[in-house]
Amino acid sequence: MARRTTKKQPEAHKIDCVEVFAALRDLEKTKGIPVDYMVERMKQGMANAYRKDREDRRDVPADNVVVDFQESGLSVHVVKTVVEELEDTALEIHIDAARNINEKVQVGDTISIPVEVEKFSRIAAQTFKQVVIQGIREAERGVMYESYSSKAQELLTGTVLRLDPTGDYFVRIGQGNEQHDAVLRTTEQIPGEKYEPGDMIRVYVLEVHKAQRGPMVQVSRTHPNLVRRLFELETPEIASGEVEVRNIAREAGSRSKMAVRATVEGVDPVGACVG
Numbered sequence: 001m002a003r004r005t006t007k008k009q010p011e012a013h014k015i016d017c018v019e020v021f022a023a024l025r026d027l028e029k030t031k032g033i034p035v036d037y038m039v040e041r042m043k044q045g046m047a048n049a050y051r052k053d054r055e056d057r058r059d060v061p062a063d064n065v066v067v068d069f070q071e072s073g074l075s076v077h078v079v080k081t082v083v084e085e086l087e088d089t090a091l092e093i094h095i096d097a098a099r100n101i102n103e104k105v106q107v108g109d110t111i112s113i114p115v116e117v118e119k120f121s122r123i124a125a126q127t128f129k130q131v132v133i134q135g136i137r138e139a140e141r142g143v144m145y146e147s148y149s150s151k152a153q154e155l156l157t158g159t160v161l162r163l164d165p166t167g168d169y170f171v172r173i174g175q176g177n178e179q180h181d182a183v184l185r186t187t188e189q190i191p192g193e194k195y196e197p198g199d200m201i202r203v204y205v206l207e208v209h210k211a212q213r214g215p216m217v218q219v220s221r222t223h224p225n226l227v228r229r230l231f232e233l234e235t236p237e238i239a240s241g242e243v244e245v246r247n248i249a250r251e252a253g254s255r256s257k258m259a260v261r262a263t264v265e266g267v268d269p270v271g272a273c274v275g
């Protein structure tokens with residue numbers, strides 16, 4: 001017999017979600033995590049919570065759990081196939097029981113059965129919480145990575161946090177919610193320079209990599225482009241493009257040489273940089 005889905009489905013009790021969506025909008029403002037992303041993660045969390053609510057529901061396919069999560073309310077349905085001989089209670093429902101929900105249902109139909117989410121067990125609630133927390137953490141790492149990947153090859157001011165036994169320094173860069181720890185390797189340090197916790201230093205962002213705990217940011221004090229960025233900040237003619245930096249040779253901690261040329265007639269490139 002061909003499968004068909006009944007048009008009339010029972011209504012599930014909905015939980016009010018106005019306050020939840022207000023919190024999600026606040027989360028988007030403060031941490032940059034889109035509301036739509038968190039809605040999907042919460043729907044996933046609720047589906048997983050149902051699947052782990054009781055032992056016999058662990059094998060329920062995700063596609064058989066339908067979560068409707070909107071500001072107007074939250075409801076959960078499980079989709080089962082109507083049968084005459086019940087073999088799998090997780091995926092099937094007997095015709096007699098199905099007709100208590102919808103009297104027009106036939107064998108072979110699928111029917112959506114409302115779930116009382118208020119009666120989820122403690123384990124189910126923990127599962128939901130874990131999925132949501134994991135979603136927030138993953139989103140935060142993604143937002144942070146996008147933020148710092150756009151800062152690669154830029155000059156930033158950081159605060160020295162501590163010196164690692166390996167000789168690497170950890171530096172706090174960024175401001176507000178975008179603060180993050182960067183690594184200043186021994187190979188990227190100026191010979192002879194020593195820093196104390198709390199020291200403010202200028203660093204050049206070398207690379208940004210994805211990592212489990214967030215972006216891994218590597219910075220440098222020796223890269224030639226650190227000099228380039230400093231001159232762009234301090235010299236209006238370079239910042240405006242009137243003077244172009246053609247090449248930089250640098251012996252970190254000793255000396256630097258920079259080749260420049262004027263792109264606008266009448267501008268003295270050397271004088272601009274020296275002045």
